[in-house]
Amino acid sequence: MLRHTVIQNVPIAHAGGVRTPAAVFNEIFTVFLGLGTLVGIVVCAYTVYNAYAYRDTGEESKADADRPELGELPTGGGGGKKLFLSFGISAIIVLSLIVWTYSTLLYIETGPDSQQVQENALEINVEGYQFGWQFEYPNGQTTSGTLRVPQNEMVMLNVTSRDVFHNFGSPELRFKTDAIPGQSTKTWFVGQQAGTYEAKCYELCGTGHSYMNATVEVMPRDDYQQWYNGSESE
Amino acid sequence: MTHTKLYTIIYVVLFAFATIQAAVEGFGLVDESYWFAFWLIIVLSVVKAVMVAAYYQHLRWEPRSVSYLAGGGVLVALALTAAAAYSIV
Amino acid sequence: MSDLPPKSSIRRWFLTTNHKDIGILYLVTALFFLVFGGLLAMLFRVELLTPAADFLGESGYNQAVSTHGLLMVFWFISPFAFGFANYIVPLQIGADDLAFPRLNALSYWLYLFSGILFGISFFQGVTFPGGWTMYAPLNTPAYMPGEALGATSVVLAMIMFVAAVTLGSVNFLTTMYRMRAEGLRMRDIPMFSLSINLTVWMMLFAFAALLAALIILSSDHIIGTNYFTYQIDGDTFATNVNNPGSSMLWAHLFWFFGHPEVYIVFFPALGVMAECFQTFTGRRLVGRKWFIISMVLVALQSFIVWMHHMFLTGINLEIKTLFMATTIGISLPFDLMVFSLIYTMIKGRVRYMTPFLFSLGALLLFILGGITGVFLGAVVLDYQFRGTYWVVAHFHYVMVAGATALFGGLYYWYPKMTGKMYNEFLGKVHFAVYFIGFNLLYFPMFIAWETPRRVFNYPVELTVWHNLSTVGAIILGGSFLIMFYNLFVSYFRGAEVGDQPWEFATSAEWAVASPPPLENFDGVPSYASGTLEFLSPSDVAKRQSGHSGAAADGGTAETSPATDGAGAEAGALATTETALATGAGTAEPTGHEHASHASFWPFMISLGGFLLFLGLSGIRTGSMLYTSLALVGGILGFGSLVGMAQEPFFAPETAIAERWPFADVEKMKLGMWTFLASDIVLFGAFIGSYAFIRFAYGWEAWHHDLIPEAHVTFPGLVNTYLLLTSSFAVVLAMVAAEKESRAGVMASLGATFALGVGFLINKGIEWQHLFHIHTEAFPEGWAITTNLASSTFYLTTGLHAAHVIIGLIIAGYMFFRSWNGAYLGDEKPIEYFGLYWHLVDIVWLFLFPLFYIL
Numbered sequence A: 001m002l003r004h005t006v007i008q009n010v011p012i013a014h015a016g017g018v019r020t021p022a023a024v025f026n027e028i029f030t031v032f033l034g035l036g037t038l039v040g041i042v043v044c045a046y047t048v049y050n051a052y053a054y055r056d057t058g059e060e061s062k063a064d065a066d067r068p069e070l071g072e073l074p075t076g077g078g079g080g081k082k083l084f085l086s087f088g089i090s091a092i093i094v095l096s097l098i099v100w101t102y103s104t105l106l107y108i109e110t111g112p113d114s115q116q117v118q119e120n121a122l123e124i125n126v127e128g129y130q131f132g133w134q135f136e137y138p139n140g141q142t143t144s145g146t147l148r149v150p151q152n153e154m155v156m157l158n159v160t161s162r163d164v165f166h167n168f169g170s171p172e173l174r175f176k177t178d179a180i181p182g183q184s185t186k187t188w189f190v191g192q193q194a195g196t197y198e199a200k201c202y203e204l205c206g207t208g209h210s211y212m213n214a215t216v217e218v219m220p221r222d223d224y225q226q227w228y229n230g231s232e233s234e
Numbered sequence B: 001m002t003h004t005k006l007y008t009i010i011y012v013v014l015f016a017f018a019t020i021q022a023a024v025e026g027f028g029l030v031d032e033s034y035w036f037a038f039w040l041i042i043v044l045s046v047v048k049a050v051m052v053a054a055y056y057q058h059l060r061w062e063p064r065s066v067s068y069l070a071g072g073g074v075l076v077a078l079a080l081t082a083a084a085a086y087s088i089v
Numbered sequence C: 001m002s003d004l005p006p007k008s009s010i011r012r013w014f015l016t017t018n019h020k021d022i023g024i025l026y027l028v029t030a031l032f033f034l035v036f037g038g039l040l041a042m043l044f045r046v047e048l049l050t051p052a053a054d055f056l057g058e059s060g061y062n063q064a065v066s067t068h069g070l071l072m073v074f075w076f077i078s079p080f081a082f083g084f085a086n087y088i089v090p091l092q093i094g095a096d097d098l099a100f101p102r103l104n105a106l107s108y109w110l111y112l113f114s115g116i117l118f119g120i121s122f123f124q125g126v127t128f129p130g131g132w133t134m135y136a137p138l139n140t141p142a143y144m145p146g147e148a149l150g151a152t153s154v155v156l157a158m159i160m161f162v163a164a165v166t167l168g169s170v171n172f173l174t175t176m177y178r179m180r181a182e183g184l185r186m187r188d189i190p191m192f193s194l195s196i197n198l199t200v201w202m203m204l205f206a207f208a209a210l211l212a213a214l215i216i217l218s219s220d221h222i223i224g225t226n227y228f229t230y231q232i233d234g235d236t237f238a239t240n241v242n243n244p245g246s247s248m249l250w251a252h253l254f255w256f257f258g259h260p261e262v263y264i265v266f267f268p269a270l271g272v273m274a275e276c277f278q279t280f281t282g283r284r285l286v287g288r289k290w291f292i293i294s295m296v297l298v299a300l301q302s303f304i305v306w307m308h309h310m311f312l313t314g315i316n317l318e319i320k321t322l323f324m325a326t327t328i329g330i331s332l333p334f335d336l337m338v339f340s341l342i343y344t345m346i347k348g349r350v351r352y353m354t355p356f357l358f359s360l361g362a363l364l365l366f367i368l369g370g371i372t373g374v375f376l377g378a379v380v381l382d383y384q385f386r387g388t389y390w391v392v393a394h395f396h397y398v399m400v401a402g403a404t405a406l407f408g409g410l411y412y413w414y415p416k417m418t419g420k421m422y423n424e425f426l427g428k429v430h431f432a433v434y435f436i437g438f439n440l441l442y443f444p445m446f447i448a449w450e451t452p453r454r455v456f457n458y459p460v461e462l463t464v465w466h467n468l469s470t471v472g473a474i475i476l477g478g479s480f481l482i483m484f485y486n487l488f489v490s491y492f493r494g495a496e497v498g499d500q501p502w503e504f505a506t507s508a509e510w511a512v513a514s515p516p517p518l519e520n521f522d523g524v525p526s527y528a529s530g531t532l533e534f535l536s537p538s539d540v541a542k543r544q545s546g547h548s549g550a551a552a553d554g555g556t557a558e559t560s561p562a563t564d565g566a567g568a569e570a571g572a573l574a575t576t577e578t579a580l581a582t583g584a585g586t587a588e589p590t591g592h593e594h595a596s597h598a599s600f601w602p603f604m605i606s607l608g609g610f611l612l613f614l615g616l617s618g619i620r621t622g623s624m625l626y627t628s629l630a631l632v633g634g635i636l637g638f639g640s641l642v643g644m645a646q647e648p649f650f651a652p653e654t655a656i657a658e659r660w661p662f663a664d665v666e667k668m669k670l671g672m673w674t675f676l677a678s679d680i681v682l683f684g685a686f687i688g689s690y691a692f693i694r695f696a697y698g699w700e701a702w703h704h705d706l707i708p709e710a711h712v713t714f715p716g717l718v719n720t721y722l723l724l725t726s727s728f729a730v731v732l733a734m735v736a737a738e739k740e741s742r743a744g745v746m747a748s749l750g751a752t753f754a755l756g757v758g759f760l761i762n763k764g765i766e767w768q769h770l771f772h773i774h775t776e777a778f779p780e781g782w783a784i785t786t787n788l789a790s791s792t793f794y795l796t797t798g799l800h801a802a803h804v805i806i807g808l809i810i811a812g813y814m815f816f817r818s819w820n821g822a823y824l825g826d827e828k829p830i831e832y833f834g835l836y837w838h839l840v841d842i843v844w845l846f847l848f849p850l851f852y853i854l
């Protein structure tokens, strides 16, 4: 009852401008996909090219003087410089990608820089069970199957489980975290577009796992306020 | 290599250390300052274990590689325990 | 010891201990499990034609996916690789056989029977439905439909499988460090053998951790401990549970094994690729040294990347960062290896024979798999990929790329193993169909990556990609018909081949007949001159007199280091160690005696173990059938072990060999120490599990909340005294044996035995007392199932007690033999037993404070 009076209104602090996890993911994924495709094509093409270029044509070649023989002890095989050059290049690509993504990892871990947005984040407890999801809002009310959140608001989810290991995630809003019995994990998102989104279970949890979906309703602020207050009395 | 005397001395030390460990608890040190008692007791156990391994299993007189082999196992187990526990701090 | 019948006789295949026969057995059995797992995959791929459970049903689907994963990862791919390892490694390093041929046979039979047990689980109602990763607590009976006996069978089958793996690891390591041809340094052994060496190292440690997880899980299933279960207060939003560490404990144990496992799967394939690239390009591996260094680095580092499978579990940021770094770090050596393979083709004479096509194909697939792995290493991306088809596609591109290379290996060594050439045209057709099928099966999964793993109702708009996958699966599966046909027909009609069908092959297996004779080499292989030669007995004698000491005389009879505490099975295996008492004592090694190649006991032991485990799977129902199965199996297994210990079996050690870095550690001792190293990890993981769940619970609250007053230090202290004294007695027995004092040996061994029995009696009294206490906090006593602390206490000290019992059986046996004057002047068997016994002592030195004082 006390909680009712303390949190009468849903906090007002626009998170409309923050970089959402979805935006972060899309950006990084695009870069990785571009580079990955490029590197994949180049390396595979070069591999196939070599296999073709050095095919056995039956003609003698200079290298024939030094072919491996049965019973020899292995020796180096040379080519070290080239090896290290290409190794170096690949290492640089991989390492710079990772260093670059690390700062975004920190961002995803800690949330938007704006103190105001953070402090006013709407905290919702999520509990998975075989086979569904229950949501508990700051005013103590709960819903099952549908998570309702206000538009342009940072939403912080505390996720746990009542029985087995589940995982709560949304493909469009790009939040995802494990739902572990006895522990709670956090994840956050901002719904910048009102609408209905999907959330799913991403960890095998029994026969009903495939059906263990929920919907996420991102509602315009006023609608949300109305629903939130109206349902208080439930 | 008969080292009967050495073996006997080690046996006595092991016996004494075990007694000390129990005494640490008996005198209430575990209740008083738990973590001090904890490390004291664990260190005693480690010393005992090393003595058994070095002398009774005569790792001291084996090529180093055998100690590395056994040490590898210890390291693997420690890595698992330490990192797993640390991950949920 | 019996004689080995000819290959045409069925009996031979039950009796053989020869590495080549066993290699064939492994290959055939692994291919059987490939078909088994493959058919399951076909079933759920058909299910996935439409986004609904309209074919297998919900539970059926989960079972098919889970068992497919388990069968492919455990029963197909590694054993397939170890088929080659068995056949090829001794040939490549110049050994006549493995160090412990009977243990090798035992490995195989345990593997086979574990697979049969797995098969039986399908008929016990429901088999294991919780995914190959077996996440807790879904892996416990409480969350399974019905009695869950099938699931228990699967867990027990895995324990049996791990026992086989552990024996194999000990055997291969001992072989490779004690039986290399003269002049063959570790770094000189052919790439395939080298990859197996590193694989086996990883296996030794990783599988020990898995064994701990599995023993704990089976005890949760069978005797009701609470490691992976937890209880809730209230019914919603419960973080206030009694065992907050349950899920995470499994995840840590499983992935600590699981990540090394992916390299365990991949390394042999890498070895095959390196061999095939060299042979079919006619070039030496570019940067061989760096290739090897990379592999060693990966093998070491594989033990510190496991938490990249747990990025979403709420582990803290520091540890995430650390594991992100190690994960990315471990991908770099792979880059080097890939480039090294690519550059090996340059200036080559590349011939597109089937083995090369498969190796090249594997390389291309691996490049794609590796790149997509880097995506996963970027934690922010991983957060979204976790639990989706991206992961499924990634690991199939890497793991099945490994399998691809291994199929190449099958074609590569087929002529060596059969003496016949396969049909090259059909081989190429197989490759083409396989490669198309593979990509059609797995590539669409990247496109449809938003599909959550292990669901059948994926988003409708992705249907077309899933259908393409299913078509690919049928093509991929169908391609194997071509292979089976080809290999089968060629066995009868293929062209005869000579010793070396492949130009530019260098390793020693190509220097002997196809198939090689029973004992591999006519002379003693040596690389001392810089190239392979075969020495005559007189050359060897000359070398030996030049050599000092280390290279020892003719050989020692085979004796067997034990494997671990896999419950009764372990009892069984460790007693094999008694062989050390008998064998070494009776079969006077003369150096001219004929090596043995046949023993029926490995089969019998495994059969006994199988019946025992089958019985255990249902013993909690109290059914007569299951109980009697367990009993019969136990007796059969134990009897066979004694039979094996009694059987004279001669496995000569090579007269001259390269043995760095274990030159001064004889075969038995090395085997024993290798086994003990894995046992250390087993116990370490047990202690680690205890520490972890206690830590998750609240370290200090634990003692207060969960442990009764009656659980006092004193019985533990007494047992510490008893064990220490018994260890001392073993040392005295050794000294007495050296001094050839029969009375001394008997007295000391007798004392060891008596003290060990005293230890068990004291423990029994203590347990009885704790079981039956009546206090306010524990009105029902402090039993195994009472709470977390009781579970960890009884199970951990129980595992230790099982080790004591095994030790006592051996000690009793040795006492009996010392009566007849054994060991005088030959204290080695006592020393080996002592190594084991002291380790059991050392473990207690930690259990005592952890479970009695702190």
Ligand code: HEM
Pocket (backbone or CB within 6 Å): C133, C262, C263, C265, C266, C308, C309, C327, C328, C330, C331, C334, C369, C370, C371, C373, C374, C376, C377, C382, C385, C386, C387, C391, C394, C395, C398, C399, C402
């Ligand atoms: C290039 C280096 C590699 C990197 C950076 C990498 C990274 C990863 C990561 C981060 C995951 C966890 C994905 C998740 O569940 O969220 C993963 C999964 C997996 N990887 Fe890799 N990987 C690499 C190579 C390999 C290789 C060589 C193999 C095996 C031959 C392999 C087999 C697997 C398997 C089996 C899984 C999934 C296990 C499961 O959840 O069922 N990976 N990889």
Ligand SMILES: [Cu+2]
Pocket (backbone or CB within 6 Å): A166, A167, A201, A202, A203, A204, A205, A206, A208, A209, A210, A212
């Ligand atoms: Cu689920």
Ligand SMILES: [Cu+2]
Pocket (backbone or CB within 6 Å): C258, C259, C262, C305, C306, C308, C309
């Ligand atoms: Cu991994």
